[in-house]
């Protein structure tokens with residue numbers, strides 16, 4: 190009797206005729222870190238609010254993190270906001286030599302209070 194084992198091993202042969210590179214397993218993505226302008230702690234970007242100065246010089250809040258322009262980051266914390274406002278950190282970071290309108294600060298504070306609640 191001939192042993193019945195099939196030893197040709199063809200069943201798992203890779204096609205590979207396109208010569209595609211083997212996909213690498215995705216590396217764990219490192220979260221970009223940013224420094225809060227209120228408390229100075231480094232946190233994940235996603236844990237911070239981005240305040241952005243557009244190329245036109247307009248200050249606004251960026252909840253998507255995708256607005257163009259220069260950004261400053263703040264924790265979702267009214268305390269950090271107040272510290273940053275008191276020390277004029279937003280100006281220092283985004284509008285050196287100019288001032289940030291109170292309306293921007295007020296909007297920001299409102300948003301943070303919402304998040305705090």
Ligand SMILES: [Zn+2]
Nearest residue numbers: 225228264269
């Ligand atoms: Zn903070």
